[in-house]
Amino acid sequence: MALAIFDLDNTLLAGDSDHAWGEFLVAKGIVDSDEFKAKNDEFYRQYQQGGLDIDAYLRFALSPLSKYSRRELDAMHATFMAEYITPLRLPKAEALLQRHRDAGDFLMIITATNSFVTAPIADALGVETLLASEGEIIDNRYTGRPSGTPCFKSGKVSRLQAWLAETGRSLEGSYFYSDSHNDLPLLEAVDHAVAVDPDDTLNAAAVAAGWPVISLR
Template sequence: MSLAIFDLDNTLIAGDSDHAWGEFLVEQGAVDAKIYREANERYFQLYQSGELDIHEYLAFSLKPLAENSPEQLAAWHQQFMAAKIEPIILPRAEELLARHRARGDTLLIITATNRFITAPIAERLGVDELIAIEPEVIDGRYTGRVSGVPSFQAGKVTRLEEWLSERDHTLDGSTFYSDSINDLPLLERVDTAIAVDPDEQLRAAAQERNWRIISLRDQ
């Protein structure tokens, strides 16, 4: 049984769920609109260029989880799924997942977006296995801090190795699909690397390494 690994944002969905959550919070009036939107955009651009300081970003992005009750967050997430995520789920991505599922592959999403945002998205896509950034929870509430190694850049490799060792799995026959230059460390570790609607830096890297480049968007 082979492992089929998928990045989430701009790979299986036509957008960035972390950035979209920030926009959603602004629309809900849950954060200071001007300050939060400007910071959200700045961090998003740093992510796209491969220059994001993940710990600085997490101090920003996890703060609203700590400032609101689990009940309020759950209600917001339901609205977020309907308004922001459902419209950007890619039918061709669902077909790709279905093909791997039919082959008997183990499906795994690995993402640099936190589990609060992404667990319901993975469930919606029918993917049981998820490696995501883990927000710390104490006494049922988010603290605003991160637990463990963030699954970002080389941290995705670290977290995947932990996951593999816990399940006695290997990367033999593994495939990883991603759009982002941030995922180069993991793309270089798997047996088959596939660039999906890649950013310019990843496209160049994929062409240099003769990796397959595909699109899951409507042409």
């Protein structure tokens, strides 16, 4: 049983769930619209250019969660799923997931986006195992601070290696699908790297390495 690992944003989805969550908060008046939107857009630009300060971003993204109970947050997320995530779902991506299921592979999503945003998305996609950046929780409430190793760049490799050690699994025969050059450390660690609708930097790296380049759009 090989591992079939998938990035989420702009890979299995036709957009970025983290940025979309920020857009949702702005649209619903949950955060200060102008300031939050400007910061959300700037962090996304930094991510695309490869210069994101992941700790600063996570503190920004997690801060609004600290103001609400889990029940309130779950209700918000249900609306977010219906209005923002459902339109981003890709039939070709879900067909790819199914092909790996049918082959008997073990499916996993690994994403820099925090697990509050992404766990319901992974569940909707039928992927039970998720490695994501985590927010600190005390007394069942988010504190607004990150927790543990961010699941970003080399941190994705570290988090995956820890999971492999815990589960006794290996990367033999493994696949990883991603759109982003930020994921080059993990793409280089698996047996079968696949670039999905890649950014220009990843596309060039994939061509140089002889990795398949596919589109799920």
